[in-house]
Amino acid sequence: MGLWCALHILLCIGFLLNECVGLVLFPCRATLRLDMSAAASSSVRDADSVRVQVVSDFACPWCYVGKARLGAAIEAFERSSTSDGKGRARVQVSFSPYMIDPRTQPGGEEYLVYNKRRWGGDGWTASLKRSSKKDGCDFAKWETWPNSLLAHRLQKFADSAGKGDQVNSLVFQTIYERGGNASDLETLVSLAAEAGLSPAEASAYLSSREGEEDVLQDDHTAKTELGVTGVPCFIVRGTGGRESGSGTPDDAVGGGSVGGAGQSEIVLNGAVAPDKLLRAFESVRRLG
Numbered sequence: 001m002g003l004w005c006a007l008h009i010l011l012c013i014g015f016l017l018n019e020c021v022g023l024v025l026f027p028c029r030a031t032l033r034l035d036m037s038a039a040a041s042s043s044v045r046d047a048d049s050v051r052v053q054v055v056s057d058f059a060c061p062w063c064y065v066g067k068a069r070l071g072a073a074i075e076a077f078e079r080s081s082t083s084d085g086k087g088r089a090r091v092q093v094s095f096s097p098y099m100i101d102p103r104t105q106p107g108g109e110e111y112l113v114y115n116k117r118r119w120g121g122d123g124w125t126a127s128l129k130r131s132s133k134k135d136g137c138d139f140a141k142w143e144t145w146p147n148s149l150l151a152h153r154l155q156k157f158a159d160s161a162g163k164g165d166q167v168n169s170l171v172f173q174t175i176y177e178r179g180g181n182a183s184d185l186e187t188l189v190s191l192a193a194e195a196g197l198s199p200a201e202a203s204a205y206l207s208s209r210e211g212e213e214d215v216l217q218d219d220h221t222a223k224t225e226l227g228v229t230g231v232p233c234f235i236v237r238g239t240g241g242r243e244s245g246s247g248t249p250d251d252a253v254g255g256g257s258v259g260g261a262g263q264s265e266i267v268l269n270g271a272v273a274p275d276k277l278l279r280a281f282e283s284v285r286r287l288g
């Protein structure tokens with residue numbers, strides 16, 4: 001240990017005079033630890049600094065609004081972070097499926113039929129449309145209430161091809177702005193093509209039962225382990241937190257707990273305003 005320390009000191013004097021002050025003042029091990037933590041925190045600044053796990057359902061108009069607000073928050077965050085001198089900050093988004101009403105007919109249901117059965121009518125949509133107009137959500141053509149299993153499977157397929165975000169937005173657009181049927185395989189295949197995915201591969205995937213078990217398992221995990229009772233639900237984490245390097249976002253879902261959130265994890269329930277999301281990004285980034 002003594003010889004190793006002396007060698008290290010010599011090397012330091014040769015190359016990095018400043019850091020050697022620490023070596024002389026502190027025991028070798030402590031200094032090494034300090035060096036390592038300094039290196040770790042500086043690399044965090046250049047990496048994706050915020051991760052958002054979006055737990056949501058396509059058969060959920062508020063989730064569509066929530067996605068639009070998330071987009072606005074990410075844009076504002078990335079814009080402001082390029083001018084704050086701390087380096088580029090990015091937001092990495094992952095999607096976790098949630099099925100509010102798995103008993104919806106497998107092919108989905110007509111808009112008014114579903115609304116009448118669930119709520120006696122669609123009067124409740126007036127305030128939804130009023131408050132989301134400014135977010136760019138018009139609900140211009142909304143004709144079906146989908147069973148969302150097939151669309152969640154398409155999301156899994158798109159995630160694995162790096163097109164998760166595009167496909168997520170397109171599915172919402174299809175249901176709420178284009179009068180599309182998101183329980184229909186052909187509709188979803190053309191939407192996959194629109195996102196730049198191979199329509200043949202998307203069709204083969206959706207025609208099989210691939211991804212179905214994953215969707216059902218994630219839905220179950222969200223409702224039990226994560227304790228999510230309403231969607232959208234945004235779980236915001238820094239990259240330097242305890243989940244750092246723990247694998248895919250899906251692993252983090254399985255192991256995490258919304259209730260026992262650590263310091264670098266913020267859970268936001270509902271289609272919260274962009275500025276609230278923005279504040280959450282900034283605060284986990286500071287902790288990062």
Ligand SMILES: *[C@@H]1O[C@H](CO)[C@@H](O)[C@H](O)[C@H]1NC(C)=O
Pocket residue numbers: 107108109110144145181183184185
């Ligand atoms: C949606 O598409 C499915 C599959 O093609 C079909 O069975 C169902 O009737 C359609 N739903 C509506 C509400 O049109």
